[in-house]
Amino acid sequence: MNIQSVYHSILTPLTFIERNRQVYPNKTAIIYGEQRFTYSQFAARIHRLASALQDTGMEVGDRVAFFCFNIPPMLEAHFAVPLAGGVLVSINTRLTSQELAYILNDCGAKFLFLDTELADIIRPIQDSLKTVKYIINIADVPGFTSVDGEDYEAFLNTGSPEPLPWAVTDELETITINYTSGTSGKPKGVMYSHRGAYLNSLGEIIETNLTPTSVYLWTLPMFHCNGWCFTWAVTAIGGTHICLRKFHPAKVWQLIQQESVTHLNAAPVILISLLNYADCPQQLTTPLTITTAGAPPSPTLIEKISQIGAKIIHVYGLTEVYGPYTVCEYQSEWDDLSIAEKSRLIARQGVPYITGDGLRVVDKNMQDVPKDGLTMGEVVMRGNMVMTGYYNDPEYTAKAFHGGWFHSGDLAVVHPDGYIEVRDRIKDIIITNGENVSSIEVEQCLYRHEAVLECAVIAVPHEKRGEVPKAFVTLKEGATVTAQELITFCRSQIANFKCPLTVEFTTLPKTSTGKIQKYLLRAKEWAGHTR
């Protein structure tokens, strides 16, 4: 007998569904429109999918790609693919055909599960897919034409609903690969391990206080860091997933109230559109916890969220750290502060999760910057919440891990209380006349103006000063303000050299996860110049 097998079991999210099919067999695991799946049904569908994959010739380590919206099959995939011994690759639904072809070939996917609404993205590239042997169509909504291949429900029905043993023998094996957005080059495949996914899931449960009575609404795409590991975490705690094929404010508010939603995650831009929506309720009947990341929430946003009876948790992370790595832990001594002061504190990225092990802000020689709230350095992280590397790219991995830490590419300061505040992406910082200007600081300033709905500040070329800040602004419906008025407003709030020289009123380009794509704005402004 291997004695260690008695007291050392593999850390893997697979234990979560195995437990809860037994503990909560009759409890609702998934709600999707009129559909309802209990934990017992959810598990049976997972077993069917896993055994169908194995029966079709899936081997240990094979990559299985899912290209679909926030629907039940995507949740099923998060358990079934690793259960069958495979690696899940869930892909951003807003990609172009070429981007998709690159990712499918890079990861060498053997299976492709395809939402038929997205079939037109596949068709032009089907011949260039070198490794895909099987395509399974998920005909979730009618009116779209499948590509050649089996139907998802028919495929499931070839499998057995009985539990099957899993093939994981080392908790550091890869469970999923998540591709970065590739704003600076080719997308890179970020590898998550079973151990990391397990510990990140427990971290999310603890930091966002998920309980067995939690009802989680899927506003965040599941293809984004496996939904920040909430695909596994909500299942782990025995909560209820509410699937939402596509984000729409009206639908979101309806579900929040109808299903007594307790938790959702979304970037501030998504929250802004939600709270500015006409049907936003005055007061929620069920306490709602909103976890936000991607940009610091503005004071206005924080105040509005609190007014409707919701609570905000500000977290920060990247694809390379399974989604969130830090959380702005609330301190009870903030209770007595003004809303403005409190918001300023909450808008910081904060401290490591309970499951995080190392967070530093360092200069180029890997020395910690002083805790002065002023000196910028790069955010570096390490430990069980960090990816195991980039798929098939040991060189880029070594570069990202140099000095024994994962390098985020984000610039931050450390405040005297130890909380970090991200000032910018290294590439977004504006260097004007030798001075560093944080584009985020200027944006935060603009957001304090009542007419501003959304904004982005970037560096644009300038003959004398090298580069200067320029603002792109979308105004609230019905609001009017001139460029000069906004500039004057900024000058009343922050140093002159930080203020935008020009303001352009426009709609902002965004990624599928709601992040503003500054690189697109920059590309236009820097055409013909070298930065």
Added chain:
Amino acid sequence: MNIQSVYHSILTPLTFIERNRQVYPNKTAIIYGEQRFTYSQFAARIHRLASALQDTGMEVGDRVAFFCFNIPPMLEAHFAVPLAGGVLVSINTRLTSQELAYILNDCGAKFLFLDTELADIIRPIQDSLKTVKYIINIADVPGFTSVDGEDYEAFLNTGSPEPLPWAVTDELETITINYTSGTSGKPKGVMYSHRGAYLNSLGEIIETNLTPTSVYLWTLPMFHCNGWCFTWAVTAIGGTHICLRKFHPAKVWQLIQQESVTHLNAAPVILISLLNYADCPQQLTTPLTITTAGAPPSPTLIEKISQIGAKIIHVYGLTEVYGPYTVCEYQSEWDDLSIAEKSRLIARQGVPYITGDGLRVVDKNMQDVPKDGLTMGEVVMRGNMVMTGYYNDPEYTAKAFHGGWFHSGDLAVVHPDGYIEVRDRIKDIIITNGENVSSIEVEQCLYRHEAVLECAVIAVPHEKRGEVPKAFVTLKEGATVTAQELITFCRSQIANFKCPLTVEFTTLPKTSTGKIQKYLLRAKEWAGHTR
């Protein structure tokens, strides 16, 4: 560079204090009478203790024994000893001199930290301690004479408050050794690992819903499974520990109300004494979560707890599984049941913790018993919540781990819903005329009688039937009932052969953790007989 060091960090509770000295430096970590320690002070004292131990010649793996009550130094020891590279052995304060000598020699303790109130237990055996080189006196209350050795606070002052790196290189290294009560032979040293302690702590946070605003009252002795890992768990979440040198109902109620306690753990017998105490409040102002184990809570107890506005969580475990391993997860479909029916469901031991990996009830051939609520089998467990073995006793470890599972020695049934219900210790079961009678079932029946405060049912020898049940009963103050009336009451509730033939009114012998010591009752009854 070892690339794995970037994404694989050691799971150890040491990260908890390291994190929270930075996240919550000014938050109250420990309250003890008039004393208050912030997380920053708590950490500084831990660093002092750890470096003082190292400076005194502690080497990696050395055992450090603590023989004291629920006071701040005991919490400090849970972090300082492993931080210095040592193994903590916290010892039951109610042991005799001989038992203590056995444990100190068995674990080979180099250091002994001694509460001076307990010095008289040490004095007679001081010469027989083969390995103890240093004794440090903790003079927590005045009026007791120290033994030869340094004073705790003076010892701390020889150390440095600065953080020191830890020596753990393998997460399966031993962090603590906890001795079993030794009711069936010599006490055995149960080894906990850093990994197990870390995961059990996260499990406790999730299952009992600890949050950063939690205030935990130390009614459970810290020497009992390291306080079910709450020594680490409460620190991990950044909650507040309230130390309590000795249990007294008046003091407990006073602290609960004065400090707005949110969580405490205690065996049902302790809770009974608490709720029957004259000053028990009608209604608590802060919601209180009581986690109980050691025996199933009676319907009356469950009802009373709910009446004062508290919530009960019923868990089950053993020293060998870091304290609790199962929890009776509440199902929302129980909401509409009568209190009697609900209590019957809650009194079951339930299902594995979220961090538990394997729980079975098996017959002698390691086959699962049917889920019929009737067939008894032995509870076996495996995974990260199981000890790594008995210290210096590979043979006994192999016996306890036979078949690849830890054998609990507890007999249980599995209900159709998968919840287990412990019927008895294997040695407590009564075999009368070839029929198995669960002593717990008979006790549960007696507890339903309004005059009964506490009871214990054991097997006593019987000429014809081999053995028969006998009840030992303590009545509530002022209550009167005859033995015959109690027997008649039992016959109206359970099968005749299960009912006690005799009833003795007496006070019950108990362990320091409040467990009734049936073996003492049995010893008297079986004198001159072989069982």
